Amino acid sequence: MIKAVAVDDELPALEILQDFCSRTEEIQLEKKFNKPTEALNYLKQNPVDILFLDINMPSLNGIEFSKILPQKTNIIFTTAYSEYAVEGFNLDAVDYLLKPFTFRRFQQAIDKAIYFLKAGETTVTSFITLRVNYGLLKINTNDILYIEGLDDYLKLHLYNQRAVIVRMTMKTMFEKLSPNEFVRVHRSFIVPLSKINSVRNKLIHIGDDEIPLGSSYEESFLKAFKSPS
Amino acid sequence: MQQEETDAELSYLKSQINPHFLFNTLNLIYSLTIKKSEQASEAVVKLANMMRYVLYESNKNFVPLQNEISYIKNYIELQQSRFGDLINVSFNITGNTSSNKKIAPLILIPFVENAFKHGVNAEENSDIKIHIEITQHELTLGVFNKKVKPVTMNNNEGGVGIINTKSRLQLLYAGNYELNIEDDEKDFYVYLKLHLYD
Numbered sequence: 001m002i003k004a005v006a007v008d009d010e011l012p013a014l015e016i017l018q019d020f021c022s023r024t025e026e027i028q029l030e031k032k033f034n035k036p037t038e039a040l041n042y043l044k045q046n047p048v049d050i051l052f053l054d055i056n057m058p059s060l061n062g063i064e065f066s067k068i069l070p071q072k073t074n075i076i077f078t079t080a081y082s083e084y085a086v087e088g089f090n091l092d093a094v095d096y097l098l099k100p101f102t103f104r105r106f107q108q109a110i111d112k113a114i115y116f117l118k119a120g121e122t123t124v125t126s127f128i129t130l131r132v133n134y135g136l137l138k139i140n141t142n143d144i145l146y147i148e149g150l151d152d153y154l155k156l157h158l159y160n161q162r163a164v165i166v167r168m169t170m171k172t173m174f175e176k177l178s179p180n181e182f183v184r185v186h187r188s189f190i191v192p193l194s195k196i197n198s199v200r201n202k203l204i205h206i207g208d209d210e211i212p213l214g215s216s217y218e219e220s221f222l223k224a225f226k227s228p229s
Numbered sequence: 230m231q232q233e234e235t236d237a238e239l240s241y242l243k244s245q246i247n248p249h250f251l252f253n254t255l256n257l258i259y260s261l262t263i264k265k266s267e268q269a270s271e272a273v274v275k276l277a278n279m280m281r282y283v284l285y286e287s288n289k290n291f292v293p294l295q296n297e298i299s300y301i302k303n304y305i306e307l308q309q310s311r312f313g314d315l316i317n318v319s320f321n322i323t324g325n326t327s328s329n330k331k332i333a334p335l336i337l338i339p340f341v342e343n344a345f346k347h348g349v350n351a352e353e354n355s356d357i358k359i360h361i362e363i364t365q366h367e368l369t370l371g372v373f374n375k376k377v378k379p380v381t382m383n384n385n386e387g388g389v390g391i392i393n394t395k396s397r398l399q400l401l402y403a404g405n406y407e408l409n410i411e412d413d414e415k416d417f418y419v420y421l422k423l424h425l426y427d
Contacts, residue, residue, distance in 0.1 A: 009351035010253075011313050012260030019263050034315060034351045057351070080252045099252070100259035 001028045002114065007039040007065070008032075008054040008078065013099065017052055017078075020106045027110060036065055048073060050113050055079040055096075066093070074113045118180050128176045130166045137164060141181070145195055146206050147173060149188040157209070185221050186214035193225060246283045247342060251276075254307050261310075272310065275303040283335070290401065291331040291426060294368070298322065298361070301341055305359065308345050316348075316355035324363035330425035332368065333401050337361075339390035340372045340419045347417060348374025363425075370421040376414075398423075 004027050006017045014032040021029040030048060033039035036057060043051070051073045053066060066075055077096040094116060095109040126141045145157045149170045156164040166173075174182065174190055181192050185204060189211050197205045202218070204211040213221060254276050261269035282300050286292050305320050344357045358373040391410075398406050405424035411417070 009315070010256075010311050011315070012257050012311060016260045016263055037352060080256055081249060099256045 002026050002050060002117065003048040004029050004050040004052065005031045005033065005039065005043065005048045006052040007034075007036055007057075008052070009034045009036075009057040010054075013054065013078065016100075020103055023103060024107070024110060026114065040065070040068070043069060043073070049117055050094075050110075051075045053077055056081065074116060076109050076113060126178065130164070130168070132164065132166055137166075139164065141177060141192075144182075144192055146192070146209070146211055147182075147190040183217075183221055183224050185217050186212050189214075196225065199225065246280060250304070250342070253311060257307065257311050268310070272307065275307055279303050287334040289334060292334045294328055294330050294332045294363070294425065297332050297334060297337060298326070300335070301338060301359075301361075304338060304341060308349075312349065312351070312355075315351045316357065318357045318359070320359045322361045322363070325365065326363060328363050328365075328425065330363075330366075330368075330427060332423065332425065333397065336394060336397060336401075336423070337370050337421070339394045340370065340421065343391060343419075344372050344374035344417070347376055350377035353377060366425055368423045368425055370419070370423075372419040374417050376417055 004021060006014055006029060008014050008017075011034065014034065018029055018032060021027045027050070030046070031039075031042060033042070051069075053075055055061075055077050056079060075093045077093050078099055078101075079096065080099045082098060094113045097105065097109055127138050128141055130137045130139060139156065139158070143159045143161065145159055147170075148155045148157065152167055152169075154166050154168050154170065154173055156166065158164065170184070170188070170190065174184060177190070181194060182190055183193060184190050191204060191206060191211055195206050197207070199205070199213070199222075202213040204213055254272070258269055258272045258276065261272055279300055282296060286296060302320070305318060309316075309318055341359060344359070348357050349355050354375070355377065356373075356375045358371070360369075360371040362369040395408065398408060402423055407420075407422040409420040411420075
């Protein structure tokens with residue numbers, strides 16, 4: 001279920017979004033806010049996948065709001081006035097909706113957001129926090145090239161950084177990562193789909209390295225690798 | 230020649246229906262139709278009446294007072310539908326409401342629009358008070374709004390609409406009107422008194 005929140009100072013606009021979200025199967029509108037500061041407080045505690053945000057609210061400019069969001073969220077701007085629409089593009093928003101918009105146009109915006117969520121390549125950066133010898137380490141999952149298991153330890157091979165050794169099982173690590181992006185390919189290896197250059201002879205090429213593809217993982221891996229989404 | 234210039238100036242100054250208001254109202258109606266609300270049809274009629282007034286009546290120098298009052302009423306009601314309980318709006322009219330007098334069209338609305346433009350904020354306690362009093366020969370308009378946190382707007386005594394209206398008042402009511410605007414840090418208050426012509 002994809003979680004969404006809507007912020008707009010006009011009640012009718014929120015009602016439209018609620019109605020439209022309920023017509024989809026994937027989007028769950030968790031909350032509606034007409035006060036931006038309440039929305040901000042909520043979002044600090046409860047990150048969501050998609051944020052519907054009115055660009056021109058008198059109390060808080062939607063664009064300023066998007067800049068002070070605690071984490072990057074996929075934003076779909078809404079506006080009644082076309083002159084503000086361009087600013088939505090300048091800000092890395094997924095889409096902007098010019099009110100009034102049809103359900104079909106709304107679906108287009110949602111589909112675009114879903115595409116970005118699945119591809120993992122976007123405004124959404126995710127971090128994992130790991131306990132290491134010297135304390136806690138925060139790692140951007142986009143930097144992970146592949147993960148190698150060594151008995152009780154894991155070695156995270158990272159992009160442009162020294163590898164990180166952490167005491168954890170493959171299973172625990174796998175649970176921390178996005179299942180759309182990270183796949184188990186071998187008893188001792190987890191790889192991110194987006195970093196794969198090619199697969200040949202049961203070897204997965206990532207950067208200069210070759211990672212073996214285990215026979216019991218082959219089928220599910222190829223399915224995930226070839227899937228269009 | 231002078232008459233032509235005055236006419237030209239007057240038509241230039243006459244405010245058209247505010248496009249933002251038009252789109253906001255269309256959005257309101259859109260949401261009402263999606264909800265299949267009975268208020269949808271009412272909203273359409275209000276908007277249609279407003280547009281009719283602007284398109285066909287506002288090119289006259291003076292129109293029946295009733296029509297201007299209806300226009301303002303429709304405007305306020307549509308705005309209230311957008312925000313519901315979020316804002317406090319009080320609107321009352323006292324005195325001879327069935328007066329046969331005439332008034333310049335769209336002469337009062339810029340002050341009301343201004344209150345909604347600068348006085349509406351879902352975050353704060355928005356407070357707008359509009360009062361109209363009609364006596365035998367005079368109309369008094371009082372508009373009060375609390376100012377919201379300024380975002381990108383510049384607060385120059387209301388902007389273009391009010392500046393234009395001042396010019397129209399001077400052209401149409403010279404010597405027969407009184408306009409006081411009090412613009413302080415937190416509040417905005419307009420007081421307008423007009424002589425009503427027959």
